[in-house]
Amino acid sequence: MIKKAEETHELTKEEIVSLLSCEIETENVVSHPLFEAADRVRKKYVGDEVHLRGLIEFSNYCKQNCLYCGFRRDNKNATRFRLSKDEIIKFAQDASEQGYKTVVLQSGEDPYFTADRMKEILSEIKKFDLAVTLSIGEKTFEEYKAYKEAGANRFLMRIETTDKALYLKLDPDMDWENRLKCLGELRELGYEVGTGCLVGLPEQTLESLADDILFFKEINADMIGIGPFIPNDNTPMKDEKGGTFEMALKVMAVTRLLLPDINIPATTAMETLNPNGRLIALQSGANVVMPNVTQGDYRKFYEIYPGKICVNDTPTKCRGCITGKINSIKRSVSTEYGFRKKTD
Numbered sequence: 001m002i003k004k005a006e007e008t009h010e011l012t013k014e015e016i017v018s019l020l021s022c023e024i025e026t027e028n029v030v031s032h033p034l035f036e037a038a039d040r041v042r043k044k045y046v047g048d049e050v051h052l053r054g055l056i057e058f059s060n061y062c063k064q065n066c067l068y069c070g071f072r073r074d075n076k077n078a079t080r081f082r083l084s085k086d087e088i089i090k091f092a093q094d095a096s097e098q099g100y101k102t103v104v105l106q107s108g109e110d111p112y113f114t115a116d117r118m119k120e121i122l123s124e125i126k127k128f129d130l131a132v133t134l135s136i137g138e139k140t141f142e143e144y145k146a147y148k149e150a151g152a153n154r155f156l157m158r159i160e161t162t163d164k165a166l167y168l169k170l171d172p173d174m175d176w177e178n179r180l181k182c183l184g185e186l187r188e189l190g191y192e193v194g195t196g197c198l199v200g201l202p203e204q205t206l207e208s209l210a211d212d213i214l215f216f217k218e219i220n221a222d223m224i225g226i227g228p229f230i231p232n233d234n235t236p237m238k239d240e241k242g243g244t245f246e247m248a249l250k251v252m253a254v255t256r257l258l259l260p261d262i263n264i265p266a267t268t269a270m271e272t273l274n275p276n277g278r279l280i281a282l283q284s285g286a287n288v289v290m291p292n293v294t295q296g297d298y299r300k301f302y303e304i305y306p307g308k309i310c311v312n313d314t315p316t317k318c319r320g321c322i323t324g325k326i327n328s329i330k331r332s333v334s335t336e337y338g339f340r341k342k343t344d
Ligand code: SAM
Pocket: 068, 069, 070, 071, 106, 107, 108, 109, 135, 136, 137, 138, 156, 157, 158, 160, 197, 198, 227, 228, 229, 230, 231, 232, 269, 304, 305
C-alpha cells in the first residue's frame, strides 16, 4: 500500500484506514516505512528547503464557541488581547528584516477587525516584500475579496473534521457547509487555500480521518495543517483524552503521499506533544514551519491549548533555534516565498 501510494498518489478509504492503524515504534519513529516514503515524496516534489512562515497572533477574541478551543467566547478565564494596527505592521516589518518571506496573520473571529481595518493593515504589510497568509476564520465573500485586493495571498482554515455530525457537536452555532463554502470562495478568489484537521477528537474514527485526507485531495488543497487535539482546561473538553503525536504524524504522512506537491507545516501542536515533534514531522513529509514572530507578553495569552511552545521566547531566538534544528537534519531554510509549485 505504501508503495502504491508513493507511486500513484492514490489510495482507497480502506487502504488509508489500514495505513493509519499500523503500529509505530516510539523509539525510532522516522524509520517507519510510512514516514520514510512520505519523506521521499516530500524530497522528490518539494525539495529539501524548508519554508518559514512568521506567525503573528494578533487577537484572541472570538465570537465562536468551539468546544475544544481556548478562544471560545464562553472561556471567561482567557486574558483577551488584540494588537494595534501599528503593532501588527511593526511585527511584520521585523519579520521581513529577519528574512521571512511570508507572514501569517492569525486570530479568533474578532469582529473588531473589519474589512476596512484589515485592508489598511494588509496594504502596509505588502510594502515589506512579504507574502501574506490569513487565518481569521469564516467571513463573507465580499470580505475575502477585499483582503485579496489589499494583497493577501493565502488563507488557512481547517475544516477541523469532515464528520459533519461531530462538527455540529463540537462547533455549536457553526455550519459545516458554510465552512466548505468559504473554502470554495477563497479558491474562486485566487487564494492559495489551506485547510486541515484536528486528530484525536472524541468519537473520531480512523474512517473519519481517512475521509478527511480524501477531502483534502478532493478539494486539491494547496496547504494542509494537521494537529493533535490537546484538551484545554478552560473548555468543556478538558477531561477528554486528546490526540497522540503518532496518529497526527500518520495522518500527515498519508496526506503527503496523496498530495505530493503541497505545502505541509510541521505544526506547533506536534512539538507540544513531543519535544522533537517538528523535526520528526519534517522528516515524515512536512516542508514548512511557522515560527512565532509575535513579540512580548501576547504570546502567552494566545493559549489555544495548554503547553504551547516558545511562549517566553523572542522572535530572534525562535528563528535561530528552528534554523539550527533544520540545518541539523541537513535541510536549509528557503529564501523564496514558497508558493505551491503544482506538478500536474
Ligand atoms: N479563527 C481561525 C479559524 O478558525 O480558522 C484561526 C484560529 S483557530 C484558534 C486555529 C486552529 O486552532 C483551529 O483551526 C483548530 O484546529 C486549532 N485548535 C483549536 N483548539 C485546539 C486544541 N484544543 N488543540 C489543538 N488545536 C486546537
